[in-house]
Amino acid sequence: MSSGTDLPHLSATELVAAYGTRQLSPVEVTRAILDHILAENPKVNAFAFLAPADEVLETARQSERRWAQGTPLGPVDGVPAAIKDLLLTRGWPTLRGSLAVHAEQPWAEDAPAVARLREQGAILLGKTTTAEFGAKGATDTQRHGVTRNPWNTARTPGGSSGGSAAAAALGFGPIQIGTDGGGSIRQPASFTGLVGFKPSFGLVPGYPASFRGSLFHVGPLARSVADVALILNGIARPDHRDWLSQPHDGRDWRLGLEGGVTGLRIAFSPDLGYARVNAEVATIIAEATDVFRSLGATVEQASPGFTDPFDVYYGLSAAGAARLVDSFTPEDRDRIGPNLRAMADAGRKIDLGAYLGLQDERAALGRLLEGFHHDWDLLITPTTANSAPGVDETPGRGFFTYPFNLTKQPAISIPAGTTAAGLPVGLQIVGPRLHGDSLVLRAARAFERVHPFTLPKTAKGDRS
Structure with a gap:
């Protein structure tokens, strides 16, 4: 089907299809990805922990036997995956990018998303780097050093899921599980040319609880919208340890993905009424709205009408x-x-008193957005106000992401183009809080179908 050097860059959807027809085996794919990680990871530092190769390959051999017998465990059986180092993974340390966490612990439990992947036969490769406890928009820590952007290693991949983004962009496993407490999936996706999805709150259970409370979401970073849907089939299932997790209705998230956007009413806000956006980014995003118009959606400039909720x-x-x-x-x-x-x-x-006042302001924002989506099916914004800054720079507050953690809405970042310097720019699509996930994925897929995006196969040095 593909040469060994191409295998790391195949999507999860392509791998599962090839396993089913015996064109590829989980073992050969896993070997190719492990070799690719050894060659490319030193350039970007995407991993906080890599599992021993013999352990990983034994998992791949078990998957290979299941596929040969026609009995895969689930929709992601045999697909290599990596887990952000904020999520517990049985048998491996979860250090959360912090020197304050001690590695010498039992590590006897999987987080819900990890447990679901393991139950369904995914091949776990290791833990990807994160900002310390996910508290920063770049991925550099005293514990694990600096993680770099594959598009230009002098730039940051963002944070806090920067290791997940660098890994997904370079082909270190097509399944990358990240977390998003204010943009930590979508901002790195924007900076690295990926699809990064923050599901509606509770769709993917979160446990143990984050210090960010109900701002915290678990979701995938991937190379395509179809892969995001496939991954959701594996991880969007309730877990008793997260009492706020949504019930599972048995849906296949891939169904309806090709439904298009004809007839949808889409609001476009270039700045959400308060952000200052780089002119090049603004142009790329404005041009992207024309794609949705050409596909039959009604797109009008409209702002939800709130002030910056950063405080x-x-x-x-x-x-x-x-x-x-x-x-x-x-x-x-x-x-x-x-x-x-x-x-x-x-x-x-x-x-x-001040804390309760903040909760009241959050509730008011949620009510405002609920009303906004009575008139608009979707909202489009830039994902970030700028492309990826240097690894020594602070990304700042130029994100369009955190309002929708406050409101618990589904939101996705998809690549919309590149700057003159060759850096990706992300487009954010936001849906209504209730039952909006499928609509967000459908719109993202419609855009992706006519606006494909190519990712680098090897990390690129500083070209500035």
């Missing part, structure tokens, strides 16, 4: 960070990095 988002996050940091011993608190430390310091200044 609400940051205040709720900071209160949680304070509680997290204060749970450590004094010795371990001294090992916390400066970003999380500063957030916790800010959180300690928020008293109960």
